[in-house]
Amino acid sequence: ELKVEQNPLFLSMQEGKNYTIYCNYSTTSDRLYWYRQDPGKSLESLFVLLSNGAVKQEGRLMASLDTKARLSTLHITAAVHDLSATYFCAVDEETSGSRLTFGEGTQLTVNP
Amino acid sequence: DAGVIQSPRHEVTEMGQEVTLRCKPISGHNSLFWYRQTMMRGLELLIYFNNNVPIDDSGMPEDRFSAKMPNASFSTLKIQPSEPRDSAVYFCASGRNSGNTIYFGEGSWLTVV
Numbered sequence: 664e665l666k667v668e669q670n671p672l673f674l675s676m677q678e679g680k681n682y683t684i685y686c687n688y689s690t691t692s693d694r695l696y697w698y699r700q701d702p703g704k705s706l707e708s709l710f711v712l713l714s715n716g717a718v719k720q721e722g723r724l725m726a727s728l729d730t731k732a733r734l735s736t737l738h739i740t741a742a743v744h745d746l747s748a749t750y751f752c753a754v755d756e757e758t759s760g761s762r763l764t765f766g767e768g769t770q771l772t773v774n775p
Numbered sequence: 776d777a778g779v780i781q782s783p784r785h786e787v788t789e790m791g792q793e794v795t796l797r798c799k800p801i802s803g804h805n806s807l808f809w810y811r812q813t814m815m816r817g818l819e820l821l822i823y824f825n826n827n828v829p830i831d832d833s834g835m836p837e838d839r840f841s842a843k844m845p846n847a848s849f850s851t852l853k854i855q856p857s858e859p860r861d862s863a864v865y866f867c868a869s870g871r872n873s874g875n876t877i878y879f880g881e882g883s884w885l886t887v888v
Contacts, residue, residue, distance in 0.1 A: 694874055705866065706879040713874050751818065761806055761870055761877060762831060765818040 665690045665756050669766035677774055679741050684769045686735040686752035694755035695728050695735045696763060699748045706751065709737075742773045777801075779880035781867050787886045793855040796883045799848055800869030808868040808877065809842055809852050818866075824850065857887045 666689040676682050686695070693714050698706040710719045712728035712735060719726050723746065725738045735752055749770045753763040780799040788794055800807045809821040822832040824844045832842070839858070844850040854861055864884050870877035 696877070698879075705881045706868075708876045708878065711874070711876055753818075755874070761808075761872075761874075762820065762823060763808070763877060764820070767817050 665764045667754050667764050667766040669769050673770050675772045676742050682739050684737040688733050688754045692754050693730045696753040697726050698751045701748050744773050747773045779869050779878050781880035781883050785884045791856045794857045796852040796865050798850045798867030804869035806870045807850050810866040812864045859887045862886045
């Protein structure tokens with residue numbers, strides 16, 4: 664059974680600081696997704712990583728994938744309050760179609 | 776693009792009643808997913824369809840749950856009879872082939888009392 668583990672589960676940080684969220688998974692996969700969820704809202708797609716060594720950046724967020732280590736990271740640069748949300752990684756274990764298994768989520772709070 | 780459309784957005788029902796949740800995927804997407812989100816269990820995949828065919832329903836909790844996709848633009852998730860432990864947010868999502876973004880609807884917030 665595929666397991667997806669995020670670390671940390673709760674993160675409180677000051678504005679302007681940098682931090683990294685880690686996502687470990689237990690199967691061989693080269694398709695990794697990151698989502699953001701605001702309280703009471705839906706999941707918003709942030710990144711889709713499709714190969715070993717893939718790196719994508721959008722604003723203050725950068726995601727990377729190391730399939731050999733079965734690890735993805737979401738790096739936050741110079742955090743701002745608007746980044747406060749819960750961040751999920753998800754792994755696609757299917758070779759046809761998609762079947763996402765989600766991590767537990769990392770609840771990020773950025774304090775002024 | 777209208778996105779994934781779910782209805783109802785909120786439903787409160789009594790235990791034992793039938794609940795039907797509806798989903799319209801994004802046009803052109805060939806995969807559709809039903810997820811359930813709770814504080815205790817996080818996001819769980821209940822079932823997914825590819826080209827309207829159920830591919831994996833191993834996440835469906837029990838026989839009280841059923842899902843259908845009669846055509847490419849409509850799916851339902853039915854709970855009969857409902858129980859308080861079914862209270863959760865049910866998300867529908869759709870996507871194209873593997874490796875593409877999967878888009879989530881706004882969710883249906885179900886409370887069974």
